[in-house]
Amino acid sequence: MKTTVIVPVYNRPDTLPLAVRSLLAHGAAVDLDILIVDDGSTDETPDVIAGLIAEHDGIRSVRRENGGVAAARNTGLAHLLPETEIVTFLDSDDVMAAERFDHDLVTLRDRPEIEITYGDMVVTDRIDPDTLVPPTDAVTRRVTSVHLSCALMRRGLVERIGLFDETLVQAEDTDYILRVFESRTRFVQTTTLSHYYLRHPGNMTKNTDAMTRYFARAVLLSLQRRRADASLVLDKPSFAIELPRELI
């Protein structure tokens, strides 16, 4: 099952190779199509992308004018291969877990009625660049949260849900995931560890107001959709997202 992983990137030459390496580590076990979307990077990121493509098979890229992460994800969705069956995303500073595809792709292969699997993630303050996992003394917490990398989506679902809302500066992923789980999507919540999410300590406080506001906007948009169309019913995974203080 050809699986396209959309990796949007903007000015992240240092972490992008780690993200891509965490995908390449799956080797031939998964029929991966790594699609890097360069959102108009202004640093050496384009050179890093060219180097990755030259060194490895299964990687391609598309460059666009800078438009933000939602627009970049949409560019990725517009460039799926004709043979793409499964779609997921990986942020350019995160790392896919070693067991990410093992069970969930089997579920999608064996159960054609299932449109999406949804797994867990680990939030951490550090990722070892050699082992691609958090070092033993890192602060970590396994959570079930709103994150696109937790999802393996069948192409038909992606086409049904449509594009990311580019008017949302933040919480565009929350909006997208709410749209998935309010439209009678047949899903399986799994215990798969999808990826390691690198937390940048100290960023939360200064941006809490804007973040909460856009999160509230995503909730309001969901409410408006459900009011307008009674056939929409929220049926979602059980989330557990509380973080220890060290990761907030």
Add this chain to the structure above:
Amino acid sequence: MGMGFQVSGPDVVYESFGGDLVVLNLATGQYFGLNPSGAELWTAITEGHRPRELGATPEESQMAEAFAAELQALGLIVPSEAAVPATRQPIAISEPPSIEVYDDLSDLIVADPIHDTDAEAGWPKMPENVG
């Protein structure tokens, strides 16, 4: 003259879009959907205007007072000692204000969403003030 109100605390946040308004209680995980009349009254009430003085007619002001009492009972606003702001235009309440209570996203709302932002580090941690 009746009392004024304010949002009950930092755990109560709200956002309006397309005439509607949603209020989130980050402590309980409940969220509340207000219709356009309710949204307009919410804005005026949380600015400190006395509900009794908000309506264009006595009946509308009574409606505003009843709506404020409902918001207070839900824990979303509390009485305020702050000075009442300057008089505003009365609100012509075209439809009764309504507020719907939901708890189907409480596991997401009760804890802060984890996505952070960082202007220095690029995105997906989106920089602030973009867009």
